[in-house]
Amino acid sequence: MLEVNDVSKTFFAGTVNERVALDDVSLQLPSGDFVTVIGSNGAGKSTLLNIAAGKLLPETGRVIIGDRDVTKLADHQRAKYIGRVFQDPMAGSSPNMTIEENLAIAYERGRRRGFRIGVTNKKRELFAEELKSLELGLENRLKAKVGLLSGGQRQALSLLMATFSEPEVLMLDEHTAALDPQRAELVSRLTTEIVERHKLTTLMVTHNMEQALRLGNRLIMMHEGRILFDLNEERKSRMTVKGLLQEFENVKGETLNDDRAMLQ
Amino acid sequence: MYTAVELGLIYAIMALGVYLTFRILDFPDLTVDGSFTTGASVAAIMIVSGAPPLLSTIAAFVAGLLAGVITGLLHTKGKINGLLAGILTMIGLYSVNLRIMGGSANIPLLREDTLMTPLRENEWLGTWVSIAIFALIAIAVKLFLDWFLHTDMGLAMQATGDNQEMIRSFGVSTDRTKIVGLAISNGFVALCGALIAQYQGFSDISMGIGLILVGLASVIVGQAVFGSRVIFVSTLAVILGAVAYRVFITLALQIEWFDPSDVKLISAVLVILALILPQWKFFKRLPTFSTLKKTKTSAKARGSYVGS
Numbered sequence: 001m002l003e004v005n006d007v008s009k010t011f012f013a014g015t016v017n018e019r020v021a022l023d024d025v026s027l028q029l030p031s032g033d034f035v036t037v038i039g040s041n042g043a044g045k046s047t048l049l050n051i052a053a054g055k056l057l058p059e060t061g062r063v064i065i066g067d068r069d070v071t072k073l074a075d076h077q078r079a080k081y082i083g084r085v086f087q088d089p090m091a092g093s094s095p096n097m098t099i100e101e102n103l104a105i106a107y108e109r110g111r112r113r114g115f116r117i118g119v120t121n122k123k124r125e126l127f128a129e130e131l132k133s134l135e136l137g138l139e140n141r142l143k144a145k146v147g148l149l150s151g152g153q154r155q156a157l158s159l160l161m162a163t164f165s166e167p168e169v170l171m172l173d174e175h176t177a178a179l180d181p182q183r184a185e186l187v188s189r190l191t192t193e194i195v196e197r198h199k200l201t202t203l204m205v206t207h208n209m210e211q212a213l214r215l216g217n218r219l220i221m222m223h224e225g226r227i228l229f230d231l232n233e234e235r236k237s238r239m240t241v242k243g244l245l246q247e248f249e250n251v252k253g254e255t256l257n258d259d260r261a262m263l264q
Numbered sequence: 265m266y267t268a269v270e271l272g273l274i275y276a277i278m279a280l281g282v283y284l285t286f287r288i289l290d291f292p293d294l295t296v297d298g299s300f301t302t303g304a305s306v307a308a309i310m311i312v313s314g315a316p317p318l319l320s321t322i323a324a325f326v327a328g329l330l331a332g333v334i335t336g337l338l339h340t341k342g343k344i345n346g347l348l349a350g351i352l353t354m355i356g357l358y359s360v361n362l363r364i365m366g367g368s369a370n371i372p373l374l375r376e377d378t379l380m381t382p383l384r385e386n387e388w389l390g391t392w393v394s395i396a397i398f399a400l401i402a403i404a405v406k407l408f409l410d411w412f413l414h415t416d417m418g419l420a421m422q423a424t425g426d427n428q429e430m431i432r433s434f435g436v437s438t439d440r441t442k443i444v445g446l447a448i449s450n451g452f453v454a455l456c457g458a459l460i461a462q463y464q465g466f467s468d469i470s471m472g473i474g475l476i477l478v479g480l481a482s483v484i485v486g487q488a489v490f491g492s493r494v495i496f497v498s499t500l501a502v503i504l505g506a507v508a509y510r511v512f513i514t515l516a517l518q519i520e521w522f523d524p525s526d527v528k529l530i531s532a533v534l535v536i537l538a539l540i541l542p543q544w545k546f547f548k549r550l551p552t553f554s555t556l557k558k559t560k561t562s563a564k565a566r567g568s569y570v571g572s
């Protein structure tokens with residue numbers, strides 16, 4: 001379970017470049033929820049994700065995972081509970097280390113790392129088994145350096161690394177945006193499969209409205225640091241890309257009218 | 265020439281320390297120049313005061329660990345640029361080293377009982393016996409590093425030098441891995457300093473100056489010639505590089521035109537050549553430089569990607 005309560009964040013506060021990235025945002029993800037977040041550039045999607053993950057600290061508000069208040073914990077301290085996949089396929093794995101070494105690192109998520117050998121034969125079998133589920137043949141290349149893989153393969157590996165230790169929350173930051181359509185499709189499919197298999201509570205940010213509608217059981221649209229609307233499973237299943245755009249215009253229009261009314 | 269190989273094998277311990285920071289943590293650590301002398305002075309002052317040589321050498325190792333921790337804290341908690349953090353510790357250590365040696369710039373160990381005494385008494389120095397003994401010590405350090413880098417902690421350290429963002433997202437404090445890495449590295453450097461002081465029979469305040477270049481030369485030349493595909497090969501290449509460097513310097517000094525004081529310039533030129541030559545087309549075609557080419561392509565693969 002992930003809770004973000006009354007979180008605000010302003011960049012460059014007190015300067016001419018001051019920009020409100022999040023304006024008193026609250027969001028609750030019960031266990032097993034798979035929420036997709038859409039919105040235009042600067043809507044605050046990534047800021048929301050980065051605050052939840054601990055990369056940024058909020059000015060006000062709290063972040064709660066399970067029953068723990070993690071607001072003050074640094075990113076690596078709360079990584080115990082959070083699996084992350086980044087937009088850049090290069091970001092989620094270590095290029096000069098082998099596939100099995102990367103998986104061994106991921107396997108020890110959040111645990112105290114001591115002086116036991118990282119890659120044992122027993123773990124190797126487990127890793128091969130997990131890699132098979134990606135259907136990319138990586139189980140035969142355990143000793144290959146990750147830097148030799150293509151972007152799509154690396155992102156699939158990152159997804160596996162982020163999820164197979166079953167974190168309490170999975171955070172996906174436009175993780176298919178930098179891939180070609182075919183690979184993006186593959187990673188989307190793997191995401192659905194993996195989230196279902198491990199029943200992960202998931203927060204996914206995307207630019208792609210079609211993808212946002214297809215994945216997950218709940219959809220959130222953000223705009224200028226606020227949540228514009230929140231579609232539940234039933235409303236989401238009936239929604240179309242066109243409908244989303246329409247809804248966006250409606251809600252935005254209303255706020256514009258409000259502003260005009262205020263000025264008069 | 266036997267002496268050159270002996271020295272090379274002892275300095276290999278220092279080079280392995282430099283390998284840990286420079287290659288694994290991707291951190292050019294200049295603390296080395298100071299911590300080497302710290303190791304030598306701690307061992308020398310303890311031996312002169314009558315402590316057992318083995319205990320003195322272990323104490324030197326611990327002193328090196330501490331020096332590394334200081335640089336690590338300056339860099340991580342103090343958020344000081346890595347190069348500058350190393351320089352600051354190195355400069356500070358110069359005064360500390362003088363203090364350790366009781367204010368004198370040189371402590372002779374000639375008539376003291378040191379770890380080298382058995383070798384000297386049996387007239388093993390300068391023969392295959394001592395080369396075998398020093399080789400065993402260097403290989404023991406190498407095997408320790410090989411093992412360490414494959415533990416959970418070691419893998420986290422490797423990833424720290426490779427992709428910090430990623431390893432943090434798996435719950436590792438990169439501050440901690442850096443501090444531990446710098447500590448182990450400088451521990452080995454100080455251990456090497458202690459052994460060199462006992463080997464040459466004195467500890468001197470200036471013995472560490474420019475040492476980082478010797479370490480870098482050993483790592484870079486060693487890996488260019490002997491390869492760096494896996495850690496087991498890399499660390500072996502560093503030892504061979506350290507020996508090759510010593511032999512090279514000895515040969516260069518046999519040219520009459522060079523003075524012993526030219527050693528530092530020769531080392532600097534050697535490092536420059538080892539860094540620049542592999543970029544030239546002619547050398548890229550040589551099989552011995554193939555490993556450098558390999559790391560270059562992987563760097564390319566890191567920079568850009570294509571859907572398979």
